[in-house]
Amino acid sequence: MQTTIDPAEVAKFEAMAAEWWDPKGKFKPLHLMNPCRLDYITAQIAAEYGRDLKGPLPFQGLRVLDIGCGGGLLSEPMARLGATVVGADAAARNIPVAQVHAEQMGLKIDYRFTTAEDLAAAGERFDVVLNMEVVEHVADPQGYLTACQELLKPGGIMICSTLNRNPQSFMMAIIGAEWVMRWLPKGTHDWQKFITPDELYTLITRAGLTPLDRKGMVFNPVTWSWRLSARDLSVNYVTTSRKEPMV
Amino acid sequence: MDADVLIVGGGLNGPALALALAQGGLSSVVIDARQPQARAEAGFDGRSYALSLASQRLLAAVGVWKGLTAQPILKVVASDGRAFDGASPFALRFDGAELEEGPAGYMVEDRHLYAAFLAALQHPLITHLPAETVTAQGEGWVELASGRRLTGAVVAGCDGRASGTAQRAGIKRQGWSYHQTALVAAIAHEKPHNGVAHQFFMGGGPLAILPLAGGHVSSIVWSEREAEADRIAALDDEGFMTALRPRFGDFLGPIRLAGARFTYPLTLTLAEHWVKPRLALVGDAAHGVHPIAGQGLNLGLRDVAALAEVLVEAKRRGEDIGALDVLERYEHWRRFDTTTLALGMDGINRLFSNENSGLRAIRDLGMGLINALPGVKRGFLRQAAGLSGRLPKLMAGQGL
Numbered sequence: 001m002q003t004t005i006d007p008a009e010v011a012k013f014e015a016m017a018a019e020w021w022d023p024k025g026k027f028k029p030l031h032l033m034n035p036c037r038l039d040y041i042t043a044q045i046a047a048e049y050g051r052d053l054k055g056p057l058p059f060q061g062l063r064v065l066d067i068g069c070g071g072g073l074l075s076e077p078m079a080r081l082g083a084t085v086v087g088a089d090a091a092a093r094n095i096p097v098a099q100v101h102a103e104q105m106g107l108k109i110d111y112r113f114t115t116a117e118d119l120a121a122a123g124e125r126f127d128v129v130l131n132m133e134v135v136e137h138v139a140d141p142q143g144y145l146t147a148c149q150e151l152l153k154p155g156g157i158m159i160c161s162t163l164n165r166n167p168q169s170f171m172m173a174i175i176g177a178e179w180v181m182r183w184l185p186k187g188t189h190d191w192q193k194f195i196t197p198d199e200l201y202t203l204i205t206r207a208g209l210t211p212l213d214r215k216g217m218v219f220n221p222v223t224w225s226w227r228l229s230a231r232d233l234s235v236n237y238v239t240t241s242r243k244e245p246m247v
Numbered sequence: 248m249d250a251d252v253l254i255v256g257g258g259l260n261g262p263a264l265a266l267a268l269a270q271g272g273l274s275s276v277v278i279d280a281r282q283p284q285a286r287a288e289a290g291f292d293g294r295s296y297a298l299s300l301a302s303q304r305l306l307a308a309v310g311v312w313k314g315l316t317a318q319p320i321l322k323v324v325a326s327d328g329r330a331f332d333g334a335s336p337f338a339l340r341f342d343g344a345e346l347e348e349g350p351a352g353y354m355v356e357d358r359h360l361y362a363a364f365l366a367a368l369q370h371p372l373i374t375h376l377p378a379e380t381v382t383a384q385g386e387g388w389v390e391l392a393s394g395r396r397l398t399g400a401v402v403a404g405c406d407g408r409a410s411g412t413a414q415r416a417g418i419k420r421q422g423w424s425y426h427q428t429a430l431v432a433a434i435a436h437e438k439p440h441n442g443v444a445h446q447f448f449m450g451g452g453p454l455a456i457l458p459l460a461g462g463h464v465s466s467i468v469w470s471e472r473e474a475e476a477d478r479i480a481a482l483d484d485e486g487f488m489t490a491l492r493p494r495f496g497d498f499l500g501p502i503r504l505a506g507a508r509f510t511y512p513l514t515l516t517l518a519e520h521w522v523k524p525r526l527a528l529v530g531d532a533a534h535g536v537h538p539i540a541g542q543g544l545n546l547g548l549r550d551v552a553a554l555a556e557v558l559v560e561a562k563r564r565g566e567d568i569g570a571l572d573v574l575e576r577y578e579h580w581r582r583f584d585t586t587t588l589a590l591g592m593d594g595i596n597r598l599f600s601n602e603n604s605g606l607r608a609i610r611d612l613g614m615g616l617i618n619a620l621p622g623v624k625r626g627f628l629r630q631a632a633g634l635s636g637r638l639p640k641l642m643a644g645q646g647l
Contacts, residue, residue: 023572031572038564053563054272077565105567224579 020071020094021101029183030073036217036226037132037238038077041159044213044240045128048157057082065126065151067116068134072098072109078130079107086126087111088119117143120150127153131160132238135200136193145207152243158209161217161238165194169235172219197233209241249397250274250374251568252558253389255381255412256405257281260530260547262364262375264403266309267551269372271559271647273568276374276397278381278389284365293433293506294357295466297444297457299545301642303353305552308641311363318460319350321442350442354457354466384415387525387569400569401558404528405547408516408535416526422516422535427452428476430469431509432487433459437500440465447494451475454494464505469494470513480510521582522574527554534585546585552639553580559647580637 019025042053051058060082066075069087071094079085079102087098092113102109112119116131129148138144148158163173170191177183195203201211216233219226226236252268254261257279265275297320298306306312368375376391383390388398404412413420429452440458447454452470459466469491471479479490484504495502516535521528530547557577561568640647 023570035561035564035566038566042564056272076567080565080567225576 020073020097027071027073029177030070032219032224033217033226033236034073036228037074037161040215040217040228040238041074041130042077042081044157044159048240048242049127053081059083062127063125063153064128064130065119065124066130066132067148068132068137069098069111070094072101072111074130074132075109075111076102076105076107079109083128085109086119086124088114088116090115116147116151120147124151125153125156126151127156129156129158131158133161133163135160136162136189136195141195142203142206145203145209149207149209149243152209154243154245157212157240157242158204159238159240160200160204161236162200163189163194164233164235164237165191165196165199166234169194172235197237197239200239204239204241208243210244212240212242214239248399250276250399251562252276252401252403253397253399254278254403254405255384255389256407256532257375257377258405258407259360259364259544260551261403261405262368263305263309263548264405264529264551264555265373265375266311266364266367266370267305267555267641267647268558269370270309270641271555271562272372273555273559273562274372274374276376276399277368278379278391278397279375279377280380282378290358291356291433291506292358293459293464293466294431294509295433295457295459296355296357296360296544298353298355300350300352301638302545302548304644305548305639305641306363308644308646309367311360311367315355315363316359316460318354318458319442320352320354320444320458321350323351323444323446325446325448327448354444354459356459381411381415384412400525400567401574402526403554404526404532405530406532408514408531410518410528410532412526413518413528413532416523418523418528419519420516421519422514425513425515426473427470427513428473428480429511429513430471430476430479430487431467431511432469432504433464433466433506434491434495434502435464435505436502437463438498439463440499449494456495456499465499467491467495473512476510480508484508521578522571524571524574525569527574527577529554533581536585549584549639549642550577550581552641553577555641556639556647 020027023031045051045062046053046058049062058081059078062083064078064083064085066078066085066087069075069089072087075085075087075098087109089095089098089111090113095111095113098109098111102111129151131148135141135144145160148160152158163169173189173194174191178186178188197214201214204211214233215238216229216231217226217236217238218229218232251273252264252275254264254275254277257277261277261279265277268275298317303312306315379395380392381389382392384402387400387402388396389402390396402412404410406412434456439462441462442458444458445456447456451472453468454470455468457466457468470476479487482490487508488502488504492502514535518528518533521533529550531543533550534546536543536546554577557573557580558568561573566573
């Protein structure tokens with residue numbers, strides 16, 4: 001298996017793999033953030049492919065890849081909306097966890113123990129690549145994003161989220177989430193690997209994609225929920241980019 | 248799955264939830280214990296609701312408002328009436344004109360409202376099962392007395408304060424009795440009410456006079472201490488009117504009984520949990536409040552609008568709509584609001600149902616102050632109209 005995933009990072013997530021679907025368990029922060037991420041993802045896909053989210057199975061006919069699918073927190077919603085979903089994870093232990101849960105939900109999802117690089121090499125192509133909270137964990141972000149570009153059909157879109165690198169994100173994501181709230185085990189994130197929005201746009205462009213949109217995701221401690229922000233990209237943020245169709 | 252949501256209860260909240268969900272493209276089954284046709288075809292009996300402006304908007308959004316017979320409440324006068332000597336000069340006047348959105352609310356008769364709901368349930372996304380009761384339930388399924396088994400992503404308990412749905416789910420409730428009973432009747436009067444609602448606060452409890460369509464009939468909600476209410480309820484119609492007249496006063500001219508009389512003991516109950524995995528409680532099943540000012544149905548409809556919005560949003564994101572974290576968004580949204588209001592109404596009722604002269608002075612002073620401060624009064628009015636707090640989309644004139 002050819003991989004750009006840092007082996008030390010995979011081991012950390014393997015250790016966390018069992019409690020994926022407990023909204024009050026270890027993955028509580030992801031469950032809290034999921035509605036906000038899904039609002040962004042669904043709106044971007046609907047806009048790009050002219051789909052009506054109010055109708056039944058709006059994503060029918062779209063092939064979606066969820067990289068770093070974990071327990072399937074994004075793969076399942078995409079399948080429910082009608083998409084044909086491949087969930088890929090470099091941590092083998094996540095795959096049976098995700099498979100068992102999809103079966104309980106009556107959803108058909110193709111979960112695979114593989115990497116973006118291997119899928120690209122095998123010639124797999126998708127309308128949408130979901131690349132959420134992965135790029136800050138890989139050893140070679142440029143190589144990884146280039147593999148994501150290869151995975152897209154011409155005209156396809158990649159949605160990529162990550163963490164900004166500045167004093168505020170250090171306070172929120174490292175001190176706040178790992179040390180104070182204990183939302184994540186200490187050492188989940190390496191702040192040095194965080195990427196600024198401008199750096200990400202440069203990496204995406206060099207990978208051969210056209211950046212289309214970026215938004216911040218902001219946690220509100222009063223309503224205890226996340227919301228999208230056009231202005232505040234200081235900690236968590238998400239981007240959309242397109243592989244231009246060949247002329 | 249038979250439907251997205253299995254709704255237990257065919258009263259008003261159940262059908263309202265089915266219609267609100269259908270607005271957002273979600274399917275439902277309404278399990279209704281009664282043979283509903285009888286209630287819809289009943290003659291005038293005076294049972295009616297004071298619908299807030301927010302509730303009216305919900306009804307309009309789900310398509311049951313058009314053509315419904317309703318009396319706008321153009322003005323609300325609350326006064327500290329001394330028992331036997333009518334209203335005090337320290338009256339609180341809420342004028343609908345102070346609210347840019349229109350009248351503070353509407354009076355609607357139960358028979359009209361229910362018939363409108365029943366007609367609207369003929370919807371491709373709604374299955375109405377009359378004369379069916381639930382005998383067993385679990386996460387995402389119910390079994391009916393007919394032996395039929397239904398499955399859905401969520402079971403919604405809209406089955407009132409004695410909610411079987413809550414009991415079967417092992418949800419305990421806390422309750423208080425006020426040792427008060429509400430006497431409800433329709434009263435015909437010679438002079439027109441001009442769309443004005445009155446609330447007289449008296450020693451035994453409040454007397455509300457609420458204008459019904461037509462101009463010469465009002466609905467009264469007359470609260471009295473338990474023993475006194477029992478005594479009055481046992482009187483014949485003439486005796487009842489003799490007891491009412493000094494309290495009602497003569498400002499609307501001669502009065503007479505115009506329909507049936509009903510009695511409702513006043514209790515407050517709150518369910519310990521509103522949601523469990525694949526289960527949500529709505530309206531009185533979650534919170535049975537003191538029915539002064541008609542807030543019971545208004546609160547229930549607000550639950551309906553909030554729950555429908557949460558579920559429709561979740562469905563459009565591709566989430567599992569029965570997952571606990573989805574249903575908890577509804578609980579967090581509505582629970583705080585409702586508990587505050589329930590305790591607030593409890594407090595108002597205790598403050599006013601008292602003959603203590605010190606409290607009277609505070610009340611009179613308070614009412615004078617509220618009248619003098621338009622901002623405060625407007626706040627009260629917005630609260631009564633259901634326009635305060637985080638408003639669900641269906642109550643803000645938006646679709647789902």
